[in-house]
Amino acid sequence: MTLQIVDPGFLTTVQDMGRHGWARYGIPPSGPMDAAAASAANILVGNPADAALLEITLLGPALWPQCDVLIAVCGATFELWAGELRVPAWHAVFVRAGHSVRFAQRQAGARAYLAVAGGIAAPPFLGSRATYLPGGFGGWHGRALQRGDRLPIGPDPAGRPAHALLTDAGMAWPRSQRPAYTAMPTLRVVLGPQHDAFEPEAIHRFLGEPYTVTPRADRMGIRLQGRPLAHRGPAEIVSDGLVTGSVQVPPDGQPIVMMVDHQTTGGYPKIATVIRPDLPLLAQSLPGDVVRFAPIGLREAQALLRQSVAAPPS
């Protein structure tokens, strides 16, 4: 029961829903950049939403399952092949042992998630299988996947034999429940905790003007470029805690949205926090894409969070 890596692609890592409870020790959550796509892929193959799967970045891999598997790919749009067959994303797909799974042309987005029924059985580290590359731990030996890696696949969560996997193939994730990916997303933010460190014009500008995604965008943070946001006083604060989605503004006035591998503390004022349900839109952004920020109230944001918890396909 293994998944052999024939070609790792640009950057493919093992991720689950993250390493929580360790931020006080300086360890970020890690986990998928696009949690909505990752949960959808897992649920399509019958896994718990937080099972370990592959995060695929920009250039997709080629894989070779050594057994019959049920897989699903969600998130960024790639041309996808199983053996000689073109197969759809956002669907459960049955792949016979010995047939390769290949990612060809990427058509949209930055990151795709490949789940396999049973999950990737990498050894957990501090309670999680998520890879944290800067720390060199978690996932598969703390690193990106390489040619020749043979990833163990866990037991099927429902104990399904191969013929039952075949029956479960074809299930689709409804379009209406997929994130509304776009190259011009509007990200909703809860203002604060340090929006009072900025001039009122800066807050107005932040909430109205376009910001372009720069090439300095990775799992730690996404740096944006636009008209600078002026601080009222010093552009540094006494370092305090960060979350995924925190929008830090360093002295140059250009916002950085902290992503899943973020440092746990930071010394720049945070003008706002992107709400969790909108992070998948940013996770799929590419350099040159244009984002805008829109304010949302706390209660409305919490209501959206409740709705965003992944539901199985109807």
Place this chain on the structure above:
Amino acid sequence: MSPDASYPRILPVGEAAVTVEFGDRVDVALNRQVHALDARLRADPVAGIVETVPTYRSLLVIYDPQQIGAGALETALAREAQRVQAARPAAEGWNSAEIHTAVQDATSPIVEIPVRYGGETGPDLGDVATHCGLTEAEVVEQHTAPLYQVAMLGFAPGFAYLLGLPTSLTTPRLATPRLRIPAGSVGIAGWQTGLYALSTPGGWRIIGRTDLVLFDPERSPPFTLDAGVRVRFVSV
């Protein structure tokens, strides 16, 4: 003593976290209020709180809004924070002797860290001595004199920011950070001193290194240090 009436204050950090601020400066007494609130929340957990992150002057509280409403959480945190503030008032502008006394009088555990100062394990000891107008031996003597308080862990896994560096040892960071600082390195950056638990890039002046393993995933807890504990360096 002039307790600022605007603190403690509770600010939203998105829809699933808040930060409880006790002030806006680096101050050992404020830091102890943070640790006291953290300890209370850990000893007597509030349902719905997922995780807390103590920092210099604030506690980040990550919560599950499906388990606890924002209003109920704020009420619970405000009550606890006010109790903590009343029990451990902070004073403005402590000098290093007062910081020293405050850390000395704390009750948290003390961890002794054996350090090989200078040489290959402390390549910047000479520069720190020159900058401070001291001999290397005097730097070591002054660095090993106080008890330090772990203000917070951050920057990288297990990296400990310590409060209590004698002001005579204040030295700016390196102009160009090093790509790799070995695990166990002890550094100085401005008025701060700190400890690298893992090998990472870094710009602190490295004056020594400990052979103590500060992070071992097979151990429980895996980190030797936690926010709030006290540290004494011993030259070996």
